[in-house]
Amino acid sequence: MTTFTTKYLGFTLSSPLVASASPLTGNPEMWERIELAGAGAVVLPSLFEEQIEGDAFALDLARDQGTESFGEALTYLPDVGSVETDPDRHLTLVEEARERLSIPVIASLNGTTPGGWVRYARHLADAGAQAIELNLYDVVTDPRQSAGDVERRYIELVEAVRAEITIPLAVKVGPWFTAFAHFAAALQNAGADGLVLFNRLYQPDIDLDTLEVTPRLELSTSAELRLPLHWIGVLSGTTTCSLAATTGAHTGDDALKLLLAGADAVMTTSALLRRGPEHLIVMEAEMRAWMEERDYDSVEQLKGSISRRNVPDPEVYERANYYQALHSWKPTSPAR
Ligand SMILES: Cc1cc2nc3c(=O)[nH]c(=O)nc-3n(C[C@H](O)[C@H](O)[C@H](O)COP(=O)(O)O)c2cc1C
Numbered sequence: 001m002t003t004f005t006t007k008y009l010g011f012t013l014s015s016p017l018v019a020s021a022s023p024l025t026g027n028p029e030m031w032e033r034i035e036l037a038g039a040g041a042v043v044l045p046s047l048f049e050e051q052i053e054g055d056a057f058a059l060d061l062a063r064d065q066g067t068e069s070f071g072e073a074l075t076y077l078p079d080v081g082s083v084e085t086d087p088d089r090h091l092t093l094v095e096e097a098r099e100r101l102s103i104p105v106i107a108s109l110n111g112t113t114p115g116g117w118v119r120y121a122r123h124l125a126d127a128g129a130q131a132i133e134l135n136l137y138d139v140v141t142d143p144r145q146s147a148g149d150v151e152r153r154y155i156e157l158v159e160a161v162r163a164e165i166t167i168p169l170a171v172k173v174g175p176w177f178t179a180f181a182h183f184a185a186a187l188q189n190a191g192a193d194g195l196v197l198f199n200r201l202y203q204p205d206i207d208l209d210t211l212e213v214t215p216r217l218e219l220s221t222s223a224e225l226r227l228p229l230h231w232i233g234v235l236s237g238t239t240t241c242s243l244a245a246t247t248g249a250h251t252g253d254d255a256l257k258l259l260l261a262g263a264d265a266v267m268t269t270s271a272l273l274r275r276g277p278e279h280l281i282v283m284e285a286e287m288r289a290w291m292e293e294r295d296y297d298s299v300e301q302l303k304g305s306i307s308r309r310n311v312p313d314p315e316v317y318e319r320a321n322y323y324q325a326l327h328s329w330k331p332t333s334p335a336r
Pocket residue numbers: 020021022023044045046047108110135172198199200217219220221246247248249267268269270271
């Protein structure tokens with residue numbers, strides 16, 4: 001029987017398949033199904049910097065209004081402690097997930113600037129989160145900010161979160177860095193225990209009827225896994241950080257490829273949103289069948305075996321791949 005466990009962020013997960021942050025993992029009714037279907041861990045939906053800061057602003061406003069309307073009682077404060085806020089609800093969600101799940105519960109913080117809000121990393125840990133995933137999703141439009149400025153800000157943020165917690169910290173980022181290997185090393189030095197690669201960028205669309213810019217969320221396809229596969233393959237064996245793949249893992253074959261490239265965990269969202277948590281059972285069965293056919297004893301054995309470090313020709317992970325890809329194209333029908 002193939003051993004399916006994997007080491008991720010210092011945990012021994014029963015499976016490398018992890019349910020990544022989404023409304024599915026934020027729905028307590030789904031938790032038992034996710035666990036029974038064999039997920040190795042669950043990442044809860046993010047608590048956003050905007051939610052925390054917005055909330056602090058709203059509470060300040062409530063206090064100010066209170067003191068204005070009752071000028072004679074300047075010490076009077078509205079009972080803001082009893083107002084249930086987004087962050088409060090989120091902490092309760094973490095507590096409940098810990099009570100109801102026996103697989104590791106990873107809480108997610110989502111933001112881009114160091115500030116008071118990072119104290120929520122500690123609150124999430126106190127609520128029972130066993131690890132924190134910090135998502136640095138960002139869109140930098142200011143031409144005065146250089147790549148160096150932006151990366152420094154991210155590193156400061158990672159250091160600030162690291163200083164709040166003693167539990168493992170994973171950092172989830174997008175793929176668009178000029179020198180990603182360098183930035184990945186900087187994240188490790190700043191205290192990251194894991195890298196979650198990569199965020200999908202949700203570009204806006206234009207509605208031709210209303211002439212408005214509209215948000216558009218489409219679920220991923222397997223074709224998108226090549227980007228995390230590429231960079232996990234490059235980083236595997238070069239970092240002490242655990243590596244998790246996110247984006248494009250829909251089938252057992254997808255997950256196998258990501259593990260062979262060097263992923264310690266394969267996260268999946270779109271496939272579970274489309275097919276339900278039980279799709280994890282199908283993915284695991286596909287993986288086990290492939291591994292048994294090829295006499296792999298364990299997930300650990302296949303992890304990273306086709307990374308850049310372990311292939312005979314590392315150039316397949318470099319510019320040579322681009323050159324060969326362009327020159328491998330063959331017309332399937334006559335060009336018009
Ligand atoms: C509806 C929806 C909500 C999501 N919410 C979060 C979130 O709160 N935090 C986060 O880090 N990622 C979030 N994600 C991103 C997923 O965790 C995942 O990284 C992304 O969907 C790519 O993986 P996939 O190809 O398996 O879908 C969300 C994705 C979807 C589709």
